Amino acid sequence: MAFLELANLTKRYGAAVVVNGVNLAIDQGKLVCLLGPSGCGKTTTLRLIAGFAVPDGGEIRVGSRVISKAGAAKPPERRNMSMIFQSYALWPHMTVFENVAYGLRLRRLAEADITKQVGAILDVTKLGALAQRYPGELSGGQQQRVSLARALVVKPQILLLDEPLSNLDANLREEIRFEIRSLHDQYRYTTVYVTHDQTEAMTTADVIVVMNQGAIDQIGSPEDIYKRPLSEFVARFIGGTNIFRGANAGNDHVSADGVVLQCGSGEFGPSGETAVSIRHHDVKLSETQPDFTSNVASAMVERQIYLGSHRDYLVRLQTGATVRVVSDVAVDIPAGRQVWLYFPPEHCRALAR
Amino acid sequence: MSLNAETAAETAGLRRSIDLSRPIFGLLALALCVLVILPIFWLAVYSLQNDAGEWTFENFVILATDPTILRAFGLALLMALGVGILATAIAAPMAWLAARTDLPCRSGVRILVTASFVTPPFLGAIAWEILAAPNSGIINGIYRWLFGLEADAYFVNIYSFPGLIFAIACYTFPYVFTLVANALERVPSDLEDASAILGASQLTTLRKIVLPMVMPAMLAGSLIAVLQALTMFGTPAILALPAGFHVITTKIWSLFQFPPQPGLAAAAALPLLLITVILLRGQKWFLGRKGYTVIGGKSGSARITNLGVWKWPAFAFVAFILSLAVVFPYAALLKAAVTTNIGEPLSFASLTWQNFNFVFFEFDATRLAIWNTLVLGISTACIVTILVVVISYLVVRKSFPGSSILGFLATAPVAIPGIVLGVGLFLSYANPVLMLYGTLWILLIAFITIEMPAGYQQISSSLSGMHPEVEEASRILGASRLTTLRRITAPLLKTSVIAAWCFVFIGTIRELSATILLTIANTKLVSVIIYDLNESGNLGAIAVLGLTLLVVSFAVVIIAHRVPLIARG
Amino acid sequence: MRGFFALVALLAGLIAGSAHAAAPVPYGITPALIAAAKKEGTVTYYTSLELVAAEHLAKAFQDRYGVKVRVERAGSERVFQRIGQEYLTGIHNVDVADTSDAVHFTYFKRRGWLSQAVPAEMARLWPADMRDPEGYFAAFRADLSVIAYNKRLVQPQDAPKSFADLLQPKWKGKLVKGHPGYSGTIMTATHTLSKALTWDYFAKLGQQNVMQVQSSTDPPKKLSLGERAVQVDGNEYVVVMQQKKGVPLQIVYATEGTPLVVGNAAIFKTPAHPKAAKLFYAWMFALEAQQLNSDFGGVRSFHPSVKDNSGRPPLSQIKLLRSDTKELEANLATIKRRYEQYFGT
């Protein structure tokens, strides 16, 4: 049975439904990413789990015990969770050591134990030398590590992270991302990680939960989400993609924008309207007409950008619709040239939603 | 099944969202309503009754037709306006000099401004009597001596309308100074750099960028000065009466003389309340329309302007103003304290301890009054600080819908002039049902009401600058709301809490308008004693008490800054 | 509260009516009274006497009987206003009070706020018209509201001799006077003078750019400071006290007459310290207190054995203007109104 369960969880602010009937089961020791665009309700979901917000409907259970339900919530301090905040939320009036020791002091540990455990976690997070500094005297990355250490040292049942990397520059982001993942591998706390960055989600998560407008769109492993999106939203949000919308022509074929596309996977919409997704780098570009009957279209190169490892094309179909193609650097076709596009069926995914 | 039972059992551990903050909210709202609304309610009731207790508009008819009352209103408004303009004209340049230039002795300037701030205005007025009474005033004496003039020639006359404006401005300009100086420090220097890079001269940058940015703070400061002047009682009572005119506060006070006319006094108080509300609204409207605030930039410390050749003229200007507000008055008080007759020139032979001896050992009322003042000042400061921390917390953290009402109630007393509140409180708490008149409690209520807005402003603004996640980080690690408030929020607010505490404490020492109506023999405060002594002309004793107040205020402020609020931070 | 006012007045009327009786038997200072007073420890004394004089009185009493006197000093009108406010709201803080406004005590008596008490010494020595026939209050002191000038600023030959002289242009901007709205002495003096000299006199005086102060004790101090040269009114006793300090002030007993201001004292209805109040009240009329009053307070005494050491003429040699208390009480509001009309406040 799942360790952390959200059942039909709902939260309203005034008339706006910010979290809308979320169902989610997380197994013990898993790192789950809540991924979605800004304002989709990720933070709110996290705050519901932490107990900072009280749900308007549904339940939250930990180990099958209810900790939150409509109108009632166990206060955050009694949930044995830890949270890492977007702003780090370090206490400026305490040293690094005191910040980290705070949770242990609340648990009334002996001072010797506190010194030992804090020392250990500071070493793990490479902060040992900075123990007596104040947060104001640390760099952004160091501050984030303090916040990690502070959250981990209390051995929480559940660890919550709210966009922990968004205030860091690109290099640090990568470094801390791997650090978080390796710390998770080391301690195996059940973790909920909120982010709007798909790379972050892909590289850290066991399971990704894609949220859209307060509801869960899709749950799955990073590969699932990337390769087998169930909705146009997920396909667009995770990795770049081209979407064709058209009528179901039967036999796994969809006709859209003057192209007939045979789809290798996916589900077709019941009404006949179906979207087809094909990733930028899956589209094949050539100056000669490929000899396939379907999944082929002629187009004109609108612009081409050289990006070192690959080239990024924008091409325009006869119908006026545009398609983005990422190709090998060897394929070098200048703008204004007539080209042929081939959409391999195995990469064409039909999306019912 | 067993799961159900377990769920039910566990549910007991859940807390309904109605937690402790809701009853606290209820209590606070009720307390604030009582504090603010009750006195105004009674004022309204009394103003609408005649001596026989019948409902009537008589009092308002008198109010609208009695030329002496109308004149008092007119003069009060003119005076307040004059104070606002004068205080801003001297404080704004001073604030700029102290905050953004290489003026010599800038910290000394701030200390003297603080000294002016802790000086009760009525004490300043008395000191200015010693300095600038037309005949006996020291300044006029020197003037006559310098120019060999006739005995009745004078240079300045404090017993006059301009004299009154001057004497009030001397002790209200610190409001403008502090607000403008703080705002100036927060104007990020890159905004100025941006202007400079476009080719603007320093002066142009000052005029076009810095001045507009601090305009809201300056207007807010001027408005406080205007409100202070409008509602001030002590200084006009000391200076306007000899000059032969009333302002509205002294007029209301005279309506309480025998035979008392509380109905008319209440009626006269209501327009004062109205004017205050209109002024406050006006400020909101003005600032709202302009819609800019000083945004705290990260970009380092404010840029210091090099004054160059203007350095010493600027210093002379500041020194002159501060001499007028602080140095001369306290020198005059010191002279009065150590001489028997202030009219005599100072000589070694004329030095005496008699005034000190009288105040501290012979004059019975002093020790009680100093004790009362300290007790009330400290307890008001503590209660208000705690109240406003809790209120700010509930309001800023939007603990639940409707909590912003508390904020409104906590700020509302700003619109109630002291003397009006005094009348209202007297009417509210001097009846057989609730007999607080004659006790320190009524003064405590008055002081809490009067001082709450300033404390609330202070705390709520620094609380809103504090990210809520800082508290949540503590909650999630296992600290309760209260523990968090104690170990995280309070220490982080320490500086503003101390500032608010000192502000309130000083405020109670300065207070006279409400106090004068609410004290009896056993509940005398130093401010009232000084007023009484002035009535019977004991300058020496006043000077001793005034100096004592200054020393005590400074001592308390210094101690307050030293005492750590929380043992382990 | 208005209703409450009415109720109090009604009750007061009843009590006063029922208590309408002859003066009580005079009492003396007995060892039993002293012991009882000592037990109470303090007596609260509201006074409009000059502060230093009041403190002298308090100290002498405490030294003699070991009972502390808590002195509450303010101008007469403020003492009166305070007692009124307190009694109307049920606070019975005051034990013994005196003011320099005779009207106050007829008002207190009518309200029924006073106790009957006649110290033996006073019963024996005081003129009959200087005490209440029913024994509710008596003239504790008398004072004159006098013209005075600072000899440093005015040569004796230039000094005014009468109130009329003060209207001369040369005194413009040189006069100081107390305010009838805040001082009983000035109220009494203003009333007497308005009868003797008519209101027209004040209308003209108002043109003289007079410095206005609140208390009747203040004008002599403004003279001492040299702030003004001549006082129109103000306490004689304060002038005398300033003279003793070596300030060159000179009193002028105006040719038109000098207003006599009688200062009554009384024990209140339900004093917090009844025995101490009784003892203090009796002592107030005894030679010691009266002599202290004369020596340090400079006020006039009705005690025949008091020796005036100040060298000023005795009351019998001064043309006095006495006021009619009843008439004064009826005219309070008018006086204040006319005054504000002429003097601006």
Ligand SMILES: Nc1ncnc2c1ncn2[C@@H]1O[C@H](COP(=O)(O)OP(=O)(O)O)[C@@H](O)[C@H]1O
């Ligand atoms: N306390 C609140 N009151 C009202 N609306 C809120 C509150 N908190 C969040 N919201 C709204 O709920 C929506 C979801 O917010 P949030 O959970 O913070 O999104 P995310 O973290 O996914 O960016 C937003 O539209 C936000 O404006």
Ligand SMILES: [Mg+2]
């Ligand atoms: Mg968020």
